[in-house]
Amino acid sequence: MPELPEVEVLVRFLKPQLQGKLISSVEVHRARVIRPTFIRRFKEGLQGARIVTLERRAKYLLFALRPRHQAGPRVMIGHLGMTGRMYLLPKERLLPKHAAVVFEIGSARFVFEDTRYFGRMTLDSSVLGTLGPEPLGPDFRAGPFRTELKKSRQPIKVKLLDQSLVAGIGNIYASEALFRAGISPLIRACDLTETQVGRLWRAIRFTLKRAIDFGSTVPLDFVGVGGENGLFYYGAAPKAGGYEERLLVYDRHGESCRKCRGKIRRIVQAARSTFFCARCQP
DNA sequence: CACCATGTTCCTTG
DNA sequence: CCAAGGAACATGGT
Numbered sequence: 567m568p569e570l571p572e573v574e575v576l577v578r579f580l581k582p583q584l585q586g587k588l589i590s591s592v593e594v595h596r597a598r599v600i601r602p603t604f605i606r607r608f609k610e611g612l613q614g615a616r617i618v619t620l621e622r623r624a625k626y627l628l629f630a631l632r633p634r635h636q637a638g639p640r641v642m643i644g645h646l647g648m649t650g651r652m653y654l655l656p657k658e659r660l661l662p663k664h665a666a667v668v669f670e671i672g673s674a675r676f677v678f679e680d681t682r683y684f685g686r687m688t689l690d691s692s693v694l695g696t697l698g699p700e701p702l703g704p705d706f707r708a709g710p711f712r713t714e715l716k717k718s719r720q721p722i723k724v725k726l727l728d729q730s731l732v733a734g735i736g737n738i739y740a741s742e743a744l745f746r747a748g749i750s751p752l753i754r755a756c757d758l759t760e761t762q763v764g765r766l767w768r769a770i771r772f773t774l775k776r777a778i779d780f781g782s783t784v785p786l787d788f789v790g791v792g793g794e795n796g797l798f799y800y801g802a803a804p805k806a807g808g809y810e811e812r813l814l815v816y817d818r819h820g821e822s823c824r825k826c827r828g829k830i831r832r833i834v835q836a837a838r839s840t841f842f843c844a845r846c847q848p
Numbered sequence: 849c850a851c852c853a854t855g856t857t858c859c860t861t862g
Numbered sequence: 863c864c865a866a867g868g869a870a871c872a873t874g875g876t
Binding site for chain 2: 568569572625645646647648649682684685686693727729736737738739816838839
């Protein structure tokens with residue numbers, strides 16, 4: 567379940583497992599997840615390369631490489647789309663139905679699985695060029711944020727999904743951040759007051775930080791960690807004490823607001839669901 | 849059968 | 863050129 571916090575948690579988990587490891591071979595099971603679709607070039611660039619480190623930028627995973635040849639790629643970029651997962655799988659385990667790319671790394675396999683195949687892997691880093699600032703980094707500042715919002719007549723909820731404004735917010739945390747800021751998702755971005763922009767700026771950072779701390783929206787479930795294998799997956803959280811309770815408005819249509827007991831409403835903006843409390847977010 | 853789903857990109861319209 | 867809206871991508875759950 568990948569927005570910025572989920573990717574951050576995944577990167578932190580994978581990094582120590584992949585750092586310094588050699589990619590001995592690459593199998594592409596679904597060509598369309600490689601962009602551009604130059605499978606040969608992709609495989610040849612990665613086979614024999616070493617993973618130096620793993621980082622996150624927005625919702626992208628950046629695999630820094632020491633290439634086999636001098637002219638080889640220095641980074642592989644991954645994106646999980648809507649349903650992507652990445653994990654290490656022992657070689658004796660069966661590959662999942664929707665394995666898109668499989669890397670042989672030491673005695674294990676590193677699997678990119680994606681049921682809907684909206685995710686991507688690429689050696690072309692141009693996708694990063696249009697991204698706005700990292701919301702949790704020093705480049706995300708309230709002043710420039712406000713200047714950008716002033717230029718847009720889109721509803722603020724829709725504008726928050728614009729990755730060139732600020733990078734990493736997705737459909738869940740857009741609703742959550744607006745609730746925490748007490749701002750209606752319907753207000754045009756340019757109509758927010760300076761006070762509201764300040765509250766929103768803080769709410770974005772708070773919401774994302776909290777989500778990272780908590781583990782992620784739907785937590786990573788670790789299976790066999792410390793045991794016989796290092797498999798893990800994104801699992802449905804148990805209802806009680808699980809991810810439902812961490813979200814204040816998202817997917818809570820018809821339920822009562824945790825602040826005011828009013829009803830949470832669901833509306834559609836830009837063909838995507840928005841959840842909010844009309845009383846707390848006038 | 850209907851509608852819904854964590855995201856991005858491409859095409860059209862104004 | 864730009865902003866904004868909508869379809870497409872593909873599979874599965876309810």
